[in-house]
Amino acid sequence: MIVFAMTCDELAREMNRRWGKGLHHAAALYREVFKKGNRSFFKAPEFVSSPSLARQVEKTVCWPSCRITARKKDNVLKWVSTLADGHCVESVLIPARSRNTLCVSSQVGCKMGCRFCVTGSMGFVRHLSAEEIVWQVHAARFQLKKPVHNVVFMGMGEPLDNFHEVMRAVDVMSDQRGLDISHRHITLSTAGHADGIQRLAALNRPNLRLAVSLNAASNELRNQIMPINRRYSLERLREELRAYPLGRDGVIFVEYVLLAGVNDSPEHAHELAEYLCGLSARVNVIACNGNGSSAFEAPQPDRVQKFCEWLAARRVFVRLRRSRGEKIMAGCGQLGASIMKGEGREKGGEAS
Numbered sequence: 001m002i003v004f005a006m007t008c009d010e011l012a013r014e015m016n017r018r019w020g021k022g023l024h025h026a027a028a029l030y031r032e033v034f035k036k037g038n039r040s041f042f043k044a045p046e047f048v049s050s051p052s053l054a055r056q057v058e059k060t061v062c063w064p065s066c067r068i069t070a071r072k073k074d075n076v077l078k079w080v081s082t083l084a085d086g087h088c089v090e091s092v093l094i095p096a097r098s099r100n101t102l103c104v105s106s107q108v109g110c111k112m113g114c115r116f117c118v119t120g121s122m123g124f125v126r127h128l129s130a131e132e133i134v135w136q137v138h139a140a141r142f143q144l145k146k147p148v149h150n151v152v153f154m155g156m157g158e159p160l161d162n163f164h165e166v167m168r169a170v171d172v173m174s175d176q177r178g179l180d181i182s183h184r185h186i187t188l189s190t191a192g193h194a195d196g197i198q199r200l201a202a203l204n205r206p207n208l209r210l211a212v213s214l215n216a217a218s219n220e221l222r223n224q225i226m227p228i229n230r231r232y233s234l235e236r237l238r239e240e241l242r243a244y245p246l247g248r249d250g251v252i253f254v255e256y257v258l259l260a261g262v263n264d265s266p267e268h269a270h271e272l273a274e275y276l277c278g279l280s281a282r283v284n285v286i287a288c289n290g291n292g293s294s295a296f297e298a299p300q301p302d303r304v305q306k307f308c309e310w311l312a313a314r315r316v317f318v319r320l321r322r323s324r325g326e327k328i329m330a331g332c333g334q335l336g337a338s339i340m341k342g343e344g345r346e347k348g349g350e351a352s
């Protein structure tokens with residue numbers, strides 16, 4: 001039984017099938033593992049009174065064999081997880097006032113090849129399993145001792161390209177008897193995987209938040225900086241966004257990374273406003289890091305401010321977001337750089 005990939009109800013059904021025991025014991029196991037971070041669930045009163053069951057469950061459950069093998073702190077906390085097969089992914093914890101946001105990875109590498117993204121330059125290695133995704137949240141809470149209030153799938157990988165495992169992970173992390181991160185606090189961020197958005201819409205989970213990394217509102221430019229646009233054109237993407245069932249907040253988040261001299265002119269702002277017309281969208285503008293890891297440069301701060309003003313003048317709801325963690329390569333589009341340098345790949349125990 002892969003506990004990190006099962007909801008409490010699924011665990012109860014499985015325990016019932018195997019041993020004729022159900023929710024009472026499953027909820028106890030879930031509480032120990034996901035509320036207390038304690039794998040010694042058999043010490044819980046529910047299992048102490050059923051020692052033979054405890055022994056059988058203990059023999060049957062599997063735990064993720066992921067390890068934290070490097071960590072760095074700036075104004076965010078970034079860490080490298082080494083997975084059972086030796087591949088590595090990064091996660092970033094971003095503190096904000098009293099709420100922490102955890103940026104999780106969903107793939108080792110990525111197929112999408114966005115030109116401004118280090119992960120894209122790694123190519124695709126493999127999907128993460130639901131267990132490996134949930135482990136990142138569990139590790140933040142119980143190994144790094146950081147509360148996690150929001151989870152964003154903005155780490156390495158395109159989450160909608162790994163649809164099944166990502167949705168399973170969402171189900172596990174949102175289970176109230178465990179990690180209890182509600183759908184309203186989980187954001188799936190896509191580079192524009194229109195088929196994935198359609199599948200997500202069909203699941204009708206309106207409180208899950210959807211973010212689209214757009215970065216250009218003409219096919220010509222978007223084809224150049226985001227190859228996924230050749231598969232899913234802006235028109236097809238817009239069709240899916242229009243059809244998407246919106247939840248209580250009623251918005252789709254549109255991420256726009258400003259690349260100096262590429263997508264930051266008044267004409268680009270105009271195209272973006274036109275594209276969003278009729279969609280319930282909020283735009284987050286973020287300046288490219290310009291750290292030499294990509295071919296693009298960061299725009300001047302006054303250009304970034306102007307771009308937001310041009311959008312606002314066209315009645316677009318826009319927010320300027322500050323990229324954080326650039327110094328430790330944890331900023332927008334930078335994940336994977338430390339892994340490519342070999343950081344976190346040591347064979348020894350957990351980094352301190």
Ligand code: SF4
Pocket residue numbers: 110111112113114117118119120121155156157158190191213333
């Ligand atoms: S921005 Fe996202 S989708 Fe694009 S290459 Fe990077 S990880 Fe993949």
